[in-house]
Amino acid sequence: MTTPTLSIRDLTVDIPTRHGVLRPVNGVSYDIAPGEILGVVGESGAGKSMAGNAVIGLLNPPAHIASGEIHLNGTRIDHLKGDAMRRLRGKDIGMVFQDPLTSLNPLLKIGDQLTETMLAHLDISAQDARKRAIAALEEVGIPGAAQRVDSYPHEFSGGMRQRVVIALALCAEPSLIIADEPTTALDVSVQAQIIALLKKLCRERGTAVMLITHDMGVIAEAADRVAVMYAGQLAELGPVREVLAAPVHPYTDGLMGSTPLASRGKDRLHQIPGAMPRLDALPTGCAFHPRCPRAQDDCTQDPGPRIADGAGRAACFHPITREAVA
Amino acid sequence: MTDITPPKDPSRLSLALQSDFVYQFKRSPVAVVSFAITLILVLGAVFAPLIAPYNPFDPASLNLMNGFSRPMTPNAFTGDSFWLGTDDQGRDVFSTILYGMRISLFVGAAAVAFAMVLGITLGLLAGYVGGWTETIIMRIADVQLTFPSILVAMLIFGVAKGVTPVEYRDQMAIWVLIIAIGLSDWVQFARVVRGATLVEKNKEYVAAAKLIGRTGPAIMVRHILPNVLSPVLVIATISLALAIIAEATLSFLGVGAPPTQPSLGTLIRIGQGFLFSGEWWILLFPAVTLLALALSVNLLGDWLRDALNPRLR
Numbered sequence A: 001m002t003t004p005t006l007s008i009r010d011l012t013v014d015i016p017t018r019h020g021v022l023r024p025v026n027g028v029s030y031d032i033a034p035g036e037i038l039g040v041v042g043e044s045g046a047g048k049s050m051a052g053n054a055v056i057g058l059l060n061p062p063a064h065i066a067s068g069e070i071h072l073n074g075t076r077i078d079h080l081k082g083d084a085m086r087r088l089r090g091k092d093i094g095m096v097f098q099d100p101l102t103s104l105n106p107l108l109k110i111g112d113q114l115t116e117t118m119l120a121h122l123d124i125s126a127q128d129a130r131k132r133a134i135a136a137l138e139e140v141g142i143p144g145a146a147q148r149v150d151s152y153p154h155e156f157s158g159g160m161r162q163r164v165v166i167a168l169a170l171c172a173e174p175s176l177i178i179a180d181e182p183t184t185a186l187d188v189s190v191q192a193q194i195i196a197l198l199k200k201l202c203r204e205r206g207t208a209v210m211l212i213t214h215d216m217g218v219i220a221e222a223a224d225r226v227a228v229m230y231a232g233q234l235a236e237l238g239p240v241r242e243v244l245a246a247p248v249h250p251y252t253d254g255l256m257g258s259t260p261l262a263s264r265g266k267d268r269l270h271q272i273p274g275a276m277p278r279l280d281a282l283p284t285g286c287a288f289h290p291r292c293p294r295a296q297d298d299c300t301q302d303p304g305p306r307i308a309d310g311a312g313r314a315a316c317f318h319p320i321t322r323e324a325v326a
Numbered sequence B: 001m002t003d004i005t006p007p008k009d010p011s012r013l014s015l016a017l018q019s020d021f022v023y024q025f026k027r028s029p030v031a032v033v034s035f036a037i038t039l040i041l042v043l044g045a046v047f048a049p050l051i052a053p054y055n056p057f058d059p060a061s062l063n064l065m066n067g068f069s070r071p072m073t074p075n076a077f078t079g080d081s082f083w084l085g086t087d088d089q090g091r092d093v094f095s096t097i098l099y100g101m102r103i104s105l106f107v108g109a110a111a112v113a114f115a116m117v118l119g120i121t122l123g124l125l126a127g128y129v130g131g132w133t134e135t136i137i138m139r140i141a142d143v144q145l146t147f148p149s150i151l152v153a154m155l156i157f158g159v160a161k162g163v164t165p166v167e168y169r170d171q172m173a174i175w176v177l178i179i180a181i182g183l184s185d186w187v188q189f190a191r192v193v194r195g196a197t198l199v200e201k202n203k204e205y206v207a208a209a210k211l212i213g214r215t216g217p218a219i220m221v222r223h224i225l226p227n228v229l230s231p232v233l234v235i236a237t238i239s240l241a242l243a244i245i246a247e248a249t250l251s252f253l254g255v256g257a258p259p260t261q262p263s264l265g266t267l268i269r270i271g272q273g274f275l276f277s278g279e280w281w282i283l284l285f286p287a288v289t290l291l292a293l294a295l296s297v298n299l300l301g302d303w304l305r306d307a308l309n310p311r312l313r
Helices: A048-056 A082-092 A110-121 A126-139 A158-170 A188-205 A216-222 A240-245 A250-257 A297-301 B012-017 B020-027 B029-046 B093-129 B131-145 B149-163 B166-183 B186-200 B204-211 B216-252 B264-272 B281-308
Strands: A006-017 A020-032 A037-041 A064-072 A093-096 A176-180 A208-212 A225-230 A233-239
Touching: A006 A048, A020 A048, A020 A064, A020 A208, A020 A225, A020 A233, A037 A048, A037 A216, A048 A064, A048 A093, A048 A176, A048 A208, A082 A093, A082 A110, A082 B204, A093 A158, A093 B204, A110 A126, A110 A158, A126 A158, A158 A176, A158 A188, A176 A188, A188 A208, A188 A216, A208 A216, A216 A240, A225 A240, A225 A250, A233 A240, A233 A250, B020 B029, B020 B281, B029 B093, B029 B281, B093 B131, B093 B166, B093 B186, B093 B216, B093 B264, B093 B281, B131 B186, B149 B166, B149 B216, B166 B216, B186 B216, B204 B216, B216 B264, B216 B281, B264 B281
Parallel strands: A037 A208, A037 A225, A093 A176, A176 A208
Antiparallel strands: A006 A020, A006 A064, A225 A233
């Protein structure tokens, strides 16, 4: 087996507060292979973005990695500090942010922002960097790239800007891209284009992608595998087709049931009752048990099996077996 | 994919002339008038040696017999006529105003520049670094705000005067004045820059810059600084008017520009001694000039604040 591009082992992020320690990411483990797109889904506050920020070292204090390991291309990176982390994350990890309005500096020409990134990490001249900036813009589908390279961000539409952001993330040729809700701020038709673009470019270059989103449609469209998170823990992890078509964890099943589908007709949309627990008031046992239709006594006592320990696809005592559904 | 060829880029000047900013400027009579007055006064000060009919600092050109000449009236003894009259030593008031304005404007502009550099640097540091750095910088600023700035300037001026050797005092006076006014004025720059930095540093482009491995100072200077500059521009303009007045106040009180290098404030101080003996012009003309200068710069600053803030339009 080849070395995964990104390997997270038992990652835990803590935020110490006056009322005790909050744990937005709690013992999460997953791998992303080169060229693979891993979709990370979950409700707001499930710890999706926190896990992403932990990987690139952009956790805002006092949040910090409490335990666990992060390996990038076989090198451990979670304990790197300062300079070493800086050099590494720009070169090897690219990031696509949610809002293309704020993720480009409004006062710098996009060409300057692209060349700044390349000059910081690649050993090339300024002219070469400019040529590559134009090439990068062409690659993400900006028409007239040679002219547009000298435009300011406000001269682009939202979708175009997100293309620029993707070019920016890819231009230093990283081995991993973290896309944190890259399509949330875009309208649906542009969404599909951006996802297709991201998918195509990463396939071509063998870049691994961590695609953080709460949109099941985007996951179905783009991801190879999907990791479902709930209250900081991994609920289910598996190939996207299997997980979406036949969810095993009751939470995933609930999520799928609450996604509007044209094929489902006019039935009322199913809801998961209740809301995700606050991080300072997690229930004992399995964090999902108060909302779980399949919960039994043991769920209220024991946190349940974990995927990393060999529980299989879902971290659940009473996973949905296909016979039960059928 | 088809290439779109946009029309040829217009020149920077024509772009600037078509900008909203210029359009707003043309539509505001107050802005146009105050800009014109400021421009005339500044040009007069800059080209004083070319414009002024006399050099008031050249003792050889002075004739004591010309003292107390009335404006536009030939002197009783010499028959010389002066537009704005002369002072007790026969110095042409118009010329002294031009030269005095030079010193006032230079001190004002240099003091604002000094305050700006100091305030922006400390404000960026406080906003971006946060923590103890921020606490220390902003508490110093708060403490300084509790004293009237003219008092702070006088304190600094007095201390500086005490430590400079007597023979350099007159030469150093101008520079000490600049530092004193600058140090009393940096706080507002620091506060505004810090506030704007707090907003900007949480935007994703700053995270993106961190991500590509930029260091803190590079992010502050290249990414954050340009984005916090527009409020700074407004404060700088209004501060300029305040600095000119502060300089005049200090000079009026006798702790500023020395009589050998009189600023507008010094001229007003000299003139007030003659007001009740009937030589009103020695006081009036420098005072009116100071008023016009400070007012027009202030109005310009007000207009700039409105023009740069779309929400106030």
